[in-house]
Amino acid sequence: MGIRFQDTMAGKVIDFEPLEPGLVRMYNCGPTVYTYAHIGNFRAFLLADLIRRLCEFRGLEVRQVMNITDVGHMTVDTDDAGEDKMEKAVRQEGKSAFDIARFYEAAFLADLDALGIQRAQVYPRASDHVAEMIELVAALLEKGIAYQAGDAILFDISKYPEYGRLSHKRLEDLQAGAGGRLTGEMLDQKRNPGDFRLWKVDPAHVLQWDSPWGRGYPGWHLECSVMARKYLGDTLDIHTGGEDNIFPHHESERAQIEPVTGKPFVRYWLHTRHLMAEGTKMSKSLGNFYTVHGLMEEGFDPIAIRYLLISTHYRAPANFTKEGLKGAWESVVRIRQFVRRMEEAAGGPGGASGSGAAPTSGTAAAPEAAAGGAPEGSIAPALSDFEQTFGEAVDDDLNMSKAFAAVFDFMREVNRLEPTGGEARRAAEAIRRADRILGLLAEEKAGEEDAAIDALVAERQAARKGRDFARSDQIRDELATRGIVLEDTPQGPRWYRK
RNA sequence: GGCGCCAUAGCCAAGUGGUAAGGCGACGGUCUGCAAAACCGUUAUUCACCGGUUCGAAUCCGGUUGGCGCCUCCA
Numbered sequence: 014m015g016i017r018f019q020d021t022m023a024g025k026v027i028d029f030e031p032l033e034p035g036l037v038r039m040y041n042c043g044p045t046v047y048t049y050a051h052i053g054n055f056r057a058f059l060l061a062d063l064i065r066r067l068c069e070f071r072g073l074e075v076r077q078v079m080n081i082t083d084v085g086h087m088t089v090d091t092d093d094a095g096e097d098k099m100e101k102a103v104r105q106e107g108k109s110a111f112d113i114a115r116f117y118e119a120a121f122l123a124d125l126d127a128l129g130i131q132r133a134q135v136y137p138r139a140s141d142h143v144a145e146m147i148e149l150v151a152a153l154l155e156k157g158i159a160y161q162a163g164d165a166i167l168f169d170i171s172k173y174p175e176y177g178r179l180s181h182k183r184l185e186d187l188q189a190g191a192g193g194r195l196t197g198e199m200l201d202q203k204r205n206p207g208d209f210r211l212w213k214v215d216p217a218h219v220l221q222w223d224s225p226w227g228r229g230y231p232g233w234h235l236e237c238s239v240m241a242r243k244y245l246g247d248t249l250d251i252h253t254g255g256e257d258n259i260f261p262h263h264e265s266e267r268a269q270i271e272p273v274t275g276k277p278f279v280r281y282w283l284h285t286r287h288l289m290a291e292g293t294k295m296s297k298s299l300g301n302f303y304t305v306h307g308l309m310e311e312g313f314d315p316i317a318i319r320y321l322l323i324s325t326h327y328r329a330p331a332n333f334t335k336e337g338l339k340g341a342w343e344s345v346v347r348i349r350q351f352v353r354r355m356e357e358a359a360g361g362p363g364g365a366s367g368s369g370a371a372p373t374s375g376t377a378a379a380p381e382a383a384a385g386g387a388p389e390g391s392i393a394p395a396l397s398d399f400e401q402t403f404g405e406a407v408d409d410d411l412n413m414s415k416a417f418a419a420v421f422d423f424m425r426e427v428n429r430l431e432p433t434g435g436e437a438r439r440a441a442e443a444i445r446r447a448d449r450i451l452g453l454l455a456e457e458k459a460g461e462e463d464a465a466i467d468a469l470v471a472e473r474q475a476a477r478k479g480r481d482f483a484r485s486d487q488i489r490d491e492l493a494t495r496g497i498v499l500e501d502t503p504q505g506p507r508w509y510r511k
Numbered sequence: 512g513g514c515g516c517c518a519u520a521g522c523c524a525a526g527u528g529g530u531a532a533g534g535c536g537a538c539g540g541u542c543u544g545c546a547a548a549a550c551c552g553u554u555a556u557u558c559a560c561c562g563g564u565u566c567g568a569a570u571c572c573g574g575u576u577g578g579c580g581c582c583u584c585c586a
Contacts, residue, residue: 060586256516260582330517340536415532417524
């Protein structure tokens with residue numbers, strides 16, 4: 014069948030074919046770096062990651078660009094309406110806009126890594142592309158699509174008949190100012206209520222650049238149009254963002270670039286549904302506003318966040334809870350445990366190529382000759398079932414719930430068969446292949462205290478042999494408090510970090 | 512005021528006309544010195560509510576309730 018995505022413009026799931034066979038050009042709306050991104054933001058970035066991983070899983074090369082919005086010009090919602098977010102951050106933190114942007118950009122990249130999100134090739138900063146934005150504005154003015162009004166250059170949406178097609182809005186139906194983000198003066202300047210700013214002359218702004226129209230700052234939508242074109246060309250295959258970006262942001266991106274290139278800007282638009290927390294909208298005042306680093310400080314593993322966020326379909330409203338996060342972690346552990354056990358049963362991780370983590374567990378990997386192994390070929394039916402179901406699920410607009418169900422079904426089947434040797438290796442490799450999309454398995458790093466742990470485990474074995482179970486349980490409990498899980502298997506004790 | 516989405520077990524969540532996937536949790540069992548892991552079994556006669564269409568509805572239609580998004584610089 015091949016990959017299918019729900020395209021916002023088409024309003025339905027359609028077959029995905031990149032413009033240039035074998036190469037996917039993808040642009041993702043990235044973070045605004047005036048504060049920490051919250052986990053809802055990362056839902057969108059995880060969608061981008063899943064798309065990237067799926068395309069690569071299917072053998073496509075992906076060129077991926079994600080912007081860093083550091084120009085400001087985002088107003089704060091509700092009470093501070095009208096105040097520029099960067100200005101607010103500057104005022105509150107007493108640092109320069111530049112320092113703040115760089116700080117949160119670094120925090121953002123660290124969060125990406127923590128969540129196992131593969132890095133895009135380029136993270137262009139809006140502030141580095143103001144010259145290109147000015148060029149685009151000049152081109153639009155020249156074509157008569159933009160006009161000057163007071164201290165602003167505005168885009169005239171009446172010159173772009175497609176305006177509204179992406180968001181499926183009829184402009185006549187829109188109520189000017191209903192979003193509460195437009196002031197009366199702004200509306201008065203405009204020929205149409207929907208006209209949006211391309212440049213604002215404001216020499217007092219925290220971030221400002223020279224332009225032919227005066228010192229000021231660029232309109233928000235410009236950066237994506239300009240940077241996408243610069244790094245990926247006139248036509249993108251995929252453009253992603255949160256559902257709130259559909260209108261007006263993405264609608265405007267199309268409007269301002271297509272008349273200049275004369276080509277379709279984006280072939281497939283994908284948007285994530287917003288994430289809720291504890292049953293309602295995330296908000297700082299409700300105390301249900303979560304960040305990756307904040308949850309990590311509470312002791313949660315970021316991969317649990319990844320699991321939780323990707324296991325719900327990206328177009329369905331998802332509800333984040335701490336309880337869900339704990340459950341997500343248990344699921345991750347189950348998958349990791351499976352791979353670890355299979356690789357041990359196989360006599361070590363995937364051969365000389367070293368497909369991944371060497372189990373740190375000390376002691377006795379079972380020799381291949383161990384009794385009770387499933388006969389050669391016995392996992393084959395479960396394996397082909399799994400590859401089939403998993404592949405179909407991810408191809409189908411990233412149906413991750415179904416994909417995970419396939420993973421768990423497969424693991425249960427295989428666990429029942431208790432394979433060893435090559436059979437166990439094939440089972441582990443199947444999950445590792447799936448993990449190229451899931452991104453849940455971790456490289457296990459050998460800890461410095463491994464030798465000490467081995468010594469304690471050996472001491473415990475001795476105690477057990479002498480039927481000193483009090484001492485043996487004491488050692489196990491002690492290890493548990495250090496995050497070490499100890500299991501006694503028929504092949505001897507094994508331990509690992511949880 | 513306009514446009515749109517969602518509601519499935521204690522929790523998370525698939526399924527969009529053919530008789531309720533999967534995970535977490537809980538309970539019982541096998542295994543174990545005891546555990547852990549793993550496996551087996553139980554945990555929704557029912558899919559927010561009320562009507563309708565149909566041989567058949569969680570799935571389609573109408574209405575109600577609740578939640579969410581956008582309406583022109585919030586993923």
